[in-house]
Amino acid sequence: MSAIDDLTGELARLPGIGRKTALRLAFHLLKAPSDDAQRLARAIVAVRERVRPCEVCGNLTEVTPCAICTSTRRDGTTVCVVEEASDIMAIERTGEYRGMYHVLGGRLSPLDGVGPSELNVEPLVRRVGGGVVQEVVLATNPSVEGEATAMYLRKLIGPLGVRVTRIARGLPVGGDLEYADGVTIAEALTHRREM
């Protein structure tokens, strides 16, 4: 197999990258300054070598515990539970949340063989039971599996005597009623608020 075919094949394994895009990227990497290609290759290797999960929350970090877990300016009494470390970045970008996180590493999905023991659930229970945490915000995705995971965690954590909340569902800001799906509109109506 040629080096171009080989690179195209590897690029096409990336999520959302089809055969044509992979080919375009491969040619770009061939034509780009040599430094650019080298830097990308090195960055891929470096990220694998330097980044690992935080021992406390599961966030991806180069120093463990991570900067969020060791921060003295954050609220240690609130833990936001997310499916993936990438969700933390999305929430941090909003600047609206100043508590801690806990990464499950996925969501319950019996069809894919993902049960509670495959997820980072036990450390969460231990953490919540430690006496410091007062609220657990369940921020798993608003999908069927994300909801099921949130339900499961609520049942598990509820008896520990902490507040368990779920992120709100409704119409996305900038969204359009006309294009929103029925379930979302129904949720938005049910959870309407006083103005």
Next chain:
Amino acid sequence: MSAIDDLTGELARLPGIGRKTALRLAFHLLKAPSDDAQRLARAIVAVRERVRPCEVCGNLTEVTPCAICTSTRRDGTTVCVVEEASDIMAIERTGEYRGMYHVLGGRLSPLDGVGPSELNVEPLVRRVGGGVVQEVVLATNPSVEGEATAMYLRKLIGPLGVRVTRIARGLPVGGDLEYADGVTIAEALTHRREM
């Protein structure tokens, strides 16, 4: 800068990859089996080390002259002129063309400072003047600059006494009159054929 930010930045430099996609790819590379990431990094380095332009036609190849130039089953009397080596792959996929190629390495673009001396024009003239070539198919893109490049080459190559043709313009197969631009429809009408 963190290794994740670094990798995200490098990925975002690729064409058509925005910040969000870059982040998604970076997280994928972090979560993927270690082999996958290593193979991609190696493939990027390998493609730069092993692939270079064919000394005859400018096609990207690991052996020069390339497999097309050295093939005995292809028609050496016809040369198809394309802007980029990636265009060769697109034409080869059709299986409709059995001649040779010549890669210009771009198109005339005075605004970007690309004149004839920046392109692989002189070797083309030498090749066409060598006595073997009987037809030059100008397959630069049907864009303003691609057309200008084709016009320039026709004037340059015409006096050499070979047939100079241009790939047809018209409605793309599977296209829709309603969504086609006016210029394309006009071209399709002008170059209508007997059925």
